[in-house]
Each structure stands twice: as C-alpha cells, then as structure tokens.
Amino acid sequence: MARAATTSDVFNAVAEPRRRQILSFLVVGERQVGEIVTAVGLDQPSVSKHLGVLREVGLVHVRRNGRHRFYRTNAEAIRPLHEWTATFERYWQHQLNRVKERAETQMGSPGKSDPNLTKEKQ
Amino acid sequence: MARAATTSDVFNAVAEPRRRQILSFLVVGERQVGEIVTAVGLDQPSVSKHLGVLREVGLVHVRRNGRHRFYRTNAEAIRPLHEWTATFERYWQHQLNRVKERAETQMGSPGKSDPNLTKEKQ
C-alpha cells in the first residue's frame, strides 16, 4: 500500500510545509489566491492545488466574490492536532523534571556523577 | 517533485496513523518490539520500519539489552508540533466567541437574524 492521501486527514494535510505556511498566512484574515501566490512564492496552479487539499480536509473556508475567491483558515480544524499533541504534554514535562532533578542533585552533592542513580523506567 | 520524505520532519512522521498509535503506546513506558507488534497488529517488519522512521526523526529512543530493543517515545520531540498548533489557539477561540455572541444576540432580540451584522475580517 502507498502512503495515505494528503486529503485523508488533517495530519497528512499539514505534513506539507507549504500548506502550513499558507495556513499561517490565512489565519489572520482572508486573502485572495493572488495574494497567497505572491506570499508563498509558488506559481498559481501549485497554490490552487494546495488550497484544494486544505479545502477538502476542512482546514480552510472559501468565500466567492466575482472572479475572486477569498480563503481563510478554519482554526477549529487544527484543534484535533493540538489535542493529540497535548496528550504528550505531561510526559515531556516529566522528562524536564527528571533533568532538573538530576541537575539539582548534582548541585547538592557534586562529585557523585553517576547519571543512573535516579529511578528510571515504567 | 514528490512528497517530502516521512523522515524529513516530525510533521511527516506523525502523518501515518500507525506511527501515532505506536507513539501513544510507547509514551507510558518502554516496550520491546514484540510487544509493539502484538499491540498494533501489524507484522514485525512493518513495525520495524515504522520504528525506523520514528527513530530517524527523534520521536523515539532505543535501549538495547541482549537481543531485545526497548523503545520509548521521546515526548520532547512532539513539542514543536504542539507549539505550532498552539499558534492557532486564539483564533479558534475567536471563532467560538463569535458563534457564542451571535447566539446571545439572537436570544436578546429574536427576529433580527442577519448573520453579517457582527464585524468580520482583518
């Protein structure tokens, strides 16, 4: 099987740096495609294709007005990503605490430098 | 140009659902490969390849002991992802507020239902 489609979910959609760039650009306010093109420095068809992906997974909304299309990022759609990463937050805090504790232990009794004294695992 | 490599960065690495599953499984404590295999229900070579990707981008750490390899997720490596999504947090809160305000406005003066009364854009 090949890799999952970029339109399969938000995780795949934001894996592309250009799309992240576009999302950041469009979150402060809606812009038309031409502005996005000059902002990201790709040519128009490429931008349109990226916008198509972002549209399909709901990361952007479009408003049509004459021959212009105004895009803006739908921040709500980024929440699942944020929440998934948040489930790991307490663990990286654990890691930081372990490092800090180790540092403080060494400060308190310099000389003892075995890094495996603190309980690890589990 | 093809899609960026899964090993190009954390965003690409976690785009694969199986790898997210593995990361969640390995964050509570280290496990050996065999346990991961039964946990995710893929066969061993596939799991090893996923672990290889996760290793290469620093999302997991390995400890070798005899013929076993103990993997655990390096939560720190997920922080960049968390922080990127966090830059959108205030915007989805904005959206929620707009929805709430609109609901309250309609409660206060039912009948006026033009959804474009509230200031948009910029």
Next chain:
DNA sequence: TTGACATATTCCCATATGGGAATGTAATGT
C-alpha cells in the same frame, strides 16, 4: 462577442511510500 483577468483542473513524471515476503544479523541456549 471579444478579450482580459482570476482560479481551477489536467497531464506528465521523478520520487517516496507502506505492506508482504524473503533474507540478513546479532545474541542466546544447548
């Protein structure tokens, strides 16, 4: 209508993929 403009879509292609199957490698037990 004709033309200019704004965007989307299609076609082409080099490249990376993830799974299955087979094979390689290192450590252990006998």
Next chain:
DNA sequence: ACATTACATTCCCATATGGGAATATGTCAA
C-alpha cells in the same frame, strides 16, 4: 557448532505525490 529467538533490512509493487506546463472555467469590461 547449531538451532532458535528478536529485530532490522532488502526487494518488489501499486499508489499518491508536488511541481511545471498547458488548458479549462468562470467573471467582468468594452
């Protein structure tokens, strides 16, 4: 030494990609 166990790596392949080029679609203006 040999078989077994625990992983990693390699090979194969159908599939999706992102960019460039060309083309299509839709809207306005004269």
